[in-house]
Amino acid sequence: MIELQGVYKDYAGAAPVRALHPVDLSIGRGEVFGVIGHSGAGKSTLLRTLNLLERPSGGRLLIEGRDVTSADGDDLRALRRRIGMIFQHFNLLSSKTVAQNVAFPLKLAGTPRADLERRVHELLGRVGLQAHADKYPAQLSGGQKQRVGIARALANRPDVLLCDEATSALDPETTASVLQLLGELNRELGLTIVLITHEMEVIRRVCDRVAVLDAGWLVESGTVADVFLHPQHATTRRFVLEAEHVDERELRADLARASGRVVRLTFRGEATYAPLLGRVARATGVDYNILAGRIDRIKDTPYGQLTIALSGGDIAQAVRAFAEAGVRVEDVT
Numbered sequence: 495m496i497e498l499q500g501v502y503k504d505y506a507g508a509a510p511v512r513a514l515h516p517v518d519l520s521i522g523r524g525e526v527f528g529v530i531g532h533s534g535a536g537k538s539t540l541l542r543t544l545n546l547l548e549r550p551s552g553g554r555l556l557i558e559g560r561d562v563t564s565a566d567g568d569d570l571r572a573l574r575r576r577i578g579m580i581f582q583h584f585n586l587l588s589s590k591t592v593a594q595n596v597a598f599p600l601k602l603a604g605t606p607r608a609d610l611e612r613r614v615h616e617l618l619g620r621v622g623l624q625a626h627a628d629k630y631p632a633q634l635s636g637g638q639k640q641r642v643g644i645a646r647a648l649a650n651r652p653d654v655l656l657c658d659e660a661t662s663a664l665d666p667e668t669t670a671s672v673l674q675l676l677g678e679l680n681r682e683l684g685l686t687i688v689l690i691t692h693e694m695e696v697i698r699r700v701c702d703r704v705a706v707l708d709a710g711w712l713v714e715s716g717t718v719a720d721v722f723l724h725p726q727h728a729t730t731r732r733f734v735l736e737a738e739h740v741d742e743r744e745l746r747a748d749l750a751r752a753s754g755r756v757v758r759l760t761f762r763g764e765a766t767y768a769p770l771l772g773r774v775a776r777a778t779g780v781d782y783n784i785l786a787g788r789i790d791r792i793k794d795t796p797y798g799q800l801t802i803a804l805s806g807g808d809i810a811q812a813v814r815a816f817a818e819a820g821v822r823v824e825d826v827t
């Protein structure tokens with residue numbers, strides 16, 4: 495659906511900045527793709543190149559195989575209609591009602607009046623706001639405002655929805671309901687979603703794949719499970735530890751105190767629920783001491799990750815037994 499080939503971005507000015515170093519990236523149709531990074535990492539810049547709100551300084555942007563890097567005029571307008579966008583601070587028109595906000599892009603596209611009212615009604619139903627059609631943005635909660643933003647972005651039936659920190663201004667419960675709505679839109683409309691965030695929780699809940707940006711460099715990308723269960727880059731590792739509320743120094747101190755062979759076991763899917771630890775311990779005579787652990791879900795897939803110290807018995811045999819049961823075993827040093 496979307497392909498970036500060596501796209502980079504320099505901002506001119508008194509102190510020129512390379513906000514984005516050359517990025518190669520493919521985003522498939524119907525995917526929910528997340529980009530995570532700290533403040534200033536280049537997330538907004540990357541997202542805004544996808545609908546050419548920022549022109550790349552170099553490289554190529556392809557939409558369904560067509561090079562649109564230099565699109566302008568009618569081509570640019572057509573591109574923007576295919577790619578909707580929602581924002582952290584919603585960007586609603588405060589002097590217009592909910593229904594008028596949603597109608598706005600339809601009017602710009604020249605939708606006939608009768609179709610327009612039907613479509614607005616349908617869109618407000620889709621985001622659960624039919625009862626609020628005549629309210630003004632100031633009368634809505636943050637979550638409701640973002641739903642208006644989503645309805646407006648969907649008005650012209652885009653193929654892609656770009657989400658610029660769309661839940662960063664919302665409390666956790668409202669964040670969950672907006673993410674659930676995005677998940678439904680992805681499944682039911684086949685909408686391709688690209689979102690940027692600094693919160694791993696957002697990625698974990700809705701994304702299929704993720705890219706990690708660090709100081710303008712794309713340092714890691716892959717399926718959410720692969721990237722977050724086995725992070726390769728220091729920045730990714732920090733995001734994972736932060737999300738799990740693990741203090742890196744305390745973790746190191748705990749590991750230094752542990753005796754025996756310390757391993758991290760990663761269970762995915764059904765293996766998460768198998769009573770494997772006890773079975774392997776009995777069969778091999780190994781004792782295990784659990785140092786850290788978490789059982790959770792990445793999108794719809796359950797996973798478990800346990801850091802354990804193995805001692806006594808046949809440790810090599812225990813490690814083989816875990817691996818044979820489909821559990822990934824990594825030594826922790």
Ligand SMILES: Nc1ncnc2c1ncn2[C@@H]1O[C@H](COP(=O)(O)OP(=O)(O)OP(=O)(O)O)[C@@H](O)[C@H]1O
Pocket residue numbers: 505506507511512513531532533534535536537538539540692
């Ligand atoms: N219009 C601009 N002119 C000059 N520099 C810019 C401009 N926009 C962004 N930058 C710089 O480019 C770098 C990347 O900014 P960008 O907004 O893409 O990062 P971000 O990851 O989205 O950060 P945040 O989460 O804080 O919004 C930063 O150093 C920023 O100061």
